[in-house]
Amino acid sequence: MDLILYGSPLSPFVRKVRACMLEKGLDCELDPVSPFDPPDGWRKLSPLGRIPVLRDLAVGKEGPDGTLADSSAICVYLERLQPEPRLYPADPFAHARSVWYEEYADTELAVRIGFGIWRTVVVGPLNGQEPDWDTAEATVREKLPRSFAYLEEQFAADTPYLTGTEPGIGDIAVTAQLIGLRHAGFGIDAAAYPRLAVWLERMLSRPSFTSLIAEDRERLGSHSRL
Numbered sequence: 364m365d366l367i368l369y370g371s372p373l374s375p376f377v378r379k380v381r382a383c384m385l386e387k388g389l390d391c392e393l394d395p396v397s398p399f400d401p402p403d404g405w406r407k408l409s410p411l412g413r414i415p416v417l418r419d420l421a422v423g424k425e426g427p428d429g430t431l432a433d434s435s436a437i438c439v440y441l442e443r444l445q446p447e448p449r450l451y452p453a454d455p456f457a458h459a460r461s462v463w464y465e466e467y468a469d470t471e472l473a474v475r476i477g478f479g480i481w482r483t484v485v486v487g488p489l490n491g492q493e494p495d496w497d498t499a500e501a502t503v504r505e506k507l508p509r510s511f512a513y514l515e516e517q518f519a520a521d522t523p524y525l526t527g528t529e530p531g532i533g534d535i536a537v538t539a540q541l542i543g544l545r546h547a548g549f550g551i552d553a554a555a556y557p558r559l560a561v562w563l564e565r566m567l568s569r570p571s572f573t574s575l576i577a578e579d580r581e582r583l584g585s586h587s588r589l
């Protein structure tokens with residue numbers, strides 16, 4: 364096996380990279396580095412101190428050689444390494460749209476769900492802290508409707524995925540973040556956001572995500588409500 368992925372499997376960014384690998388049939392060794400207690404020299408691999416980082420042993424075995432920081436850079440590399448199935452649409456505009464949805468997931472959704480929900484009622488309690496349901500519920504009530512309404516509009520053409528008939532990097536990145544919401548016990552109101560709700564179920568039933576969710580459940584135990 365030539366690929367090592369450094370990062371906690373509960374990170375949505377690690378989940379995104381692993382989903383891409385599973386969709387492409389790529390295998391990797393997972394080294395569960397925590398960004399909050401990293402190994403010596405971690406900043407040489409991850410200049411921003413974040414996870415995930417990928418190492419391709421065929422490129423470099425030690426230090427920063429053969430490593431890539433940032434889930435988006437890693438996913439672009441995986442696409443070049445294993446072009447099929449394609450996760451970046453062939454059409455130039457659809458390709459760029461898919462990258463935009465990835466960016467939207469990695470910034471807007473990551474901040475809203477990560478800080479407002481995931482840390483307050485899942486990871487905090489997993490580490491012995493009291494859950495903060497007030498913050499989580501306020502996030503769902505006040506912050507997420509705008510994101511859900513935006514995503515709902517993106518399915519106006521009635522395509523099964525964000526940028527066409529096949530799932531792309533945008534679909535995977537958004538799903539990787541929304542799984543955190545589902546672990547916390549919150550969902551998408553199908554009456555208010557029907558296309559988004561159906562799309563999410565479609566994404567969650569893909570073998571890549573069912574296997575990752577099964578692993579999450581094992582790690583989270585009763586802290587998962589999914």
Ligand SMILES: N[C@@H](CCC(=O)N[C@@H](CS)C(=O)NCC(=O)O)C(=O)O
Nearest residue numbers: 374375376398413414415433434435
């Ligand atoms: N843009 C980065 C974001 C990665 C990220 O924020 N990872 C979090 C864990 S979910 C992290 O490492 N946080 C530690 C920190 O920011 O110090 C990517 O796509 O890989």
